[in-house]
Amino acid sequence: MAVYTEVADEDLARFVAAYDIGRVLACKGIAEGVENSNFLLHTEKGFYILTLYEKRVDPGDLPFFLGLMEHLAQGGVTCPLPVRNRTGAALGTLAGRPAAIITFLDGVWVRRPTAEHCGAVGAALARFHLAGADFALTRRNALTVDAWRPLYERSKPKADTVFAGLAGEIERELDALEAAWPTDLPRGVIHADLFPDNVFFLEDRLSGLIDFYFACNDFLAYDLAVCLNSWCFETDGSFNLTKGRAMLNGYLGLRALSDAECAALPLLCRGSALRFLLTRLYDWLNVPPGALVRPKDPLEYLRKLRFHRTVADPSGYGLDS
């Protein structure tokens, strides 16, 4: 949850006046999104999300993110849409930060996903990959294999204060993943962060995807690994094979996986688990003063990582051979 920036009412009125959405009726900081400040904005035309992009987001990436939302929506993926102002711009400046007004997407994220939810997410991810195939802009994945060691180095001195032996275990994993990371799997635009809080449902029907601020170009199957990690484990740390199978089958119903993609799945899952372990570890050790954010437990992803090391082949995730 996050509201990092206060917006003065008169600055907001001036910002909104550039859009064709009427006067501001209400604006409330909302407790969603970790990277940015988000507000629920009510104007005479309806309800919107106002996002202020904070320093963790590179302003140069914003045309990619906002353009991707428009592109995906045209391709049939339900997601929020940037509202363009009277000059046609989707991006403006408010309180000294890049800012955008986004349509309000109904739906609720599920706290306890079922296999049915996982199946729907698998299908939505495939739809995302297919719709993203002809998106013109590209963005490299700033959090893929070559970024993990530098990220780890910033947490290394204090890593063992979080969990004894953590530094050594991460280093061994980095060595293994850097040596074995694939280079030639099918690539495209991936969401890269499709956790349960980024998928909305209305009465068990998937109603849309949100939060495209980690989207980038990378292996499509890596996106599936992110979802297996974030949807298919139980709170006790066990992997739920039924959920994994539902997710994979949901995906396969729309997009086939190559043999190489299937074979790489355990490794991609390890990599994805390490990526979230490392960013959570960094955040855990560096809670910014005044941040209204509760850091997430990095060790959840250490446990997931350890599970993936025990998976010999993709049937371990429920992939039918």
Added chain:
Amino acid sequence: MAVYTEVADEDLARFVAAYDIGRVLACKGIAEGVENSNFLLHTEKGFYILTLYEKRVDPGDLPFFLGLMEHLAQGGVTCPLPVRNRTGAALGTLAGRPAAIITFLDGVWVRRPTAEHCGAVGAALARFHLAGADFALTRRNALTVDAWRPLYERSKPKADTVFAGLAGEIERELDALEAAWPTDLPRGVIHADLFPDNVFFLEDRLSGLIDFYFACNDFLAYDLAVCLNSWCFETDGSFNLTKGRAMLNGYLGLRALSDAECAALPLLCRGSALRFLLTRLYDWLNVPPGALVRPKDPLEYLRKLRFHRTVADPSGYGLDS
């Protein structure tokens, strides 16, 4: 800002099903209110605020708060209204906490109040006092003069770590206020916390009052003292006499102040400043682990308290004699 409690989507659906407001379409934690967890709730019937009452609120007080909102609205004070469920109850239970659904009130709180805003607030406060006069329920003020010393005692051991000499200054103030506190001023229902973030405006027109969770029975003029403290000081700590005069005249336009109320104003302002100094001091020294709340600066109210000690008579606040 506060969201202390997570609400599972299926629990929410069950809770909302008891109301005649359609299915849940969206629910987002909002960064407003310090005492409770607040969510923006979108249903098929519209937008609402869902409030979960956390442990700082006594459940026995909730009928007073919710009933007061209904009573004030009937008396012409614009404020949110509790929505009653199909059994007629305004109060239910969600995630193990007392919970209520409240109508969504449009408006934006002003970060930099002008004298015009202060005048509107003075008038709204008087309207609140008049409308509350025939409210049947009562609630004693849990944060008035007799509560200040016990509250101080809980912060006393660490008070001087916040500001050298703070303990002694508070004790001298307690001695003075306990000795001189009035006993026979006009009483009634007061808001007791009408800070700028609890008053909404739409284009400089006051659109409503919110957050009645400190409302109680006490001296009406004490409420004015709370507002003088929270609206009429500049960020540099100086008192703005133009704003004070506007607020008092706004109030006097609807309700006259007796000579005793006028004479007591400097003392009531000192008391109100001490009350916020003490609660902020306590919060400052006791940030709960995991609370997503930034404590407010207690010393802001020490500076205000010192100002009030220099005010000889109510003309110091802009009251025309």
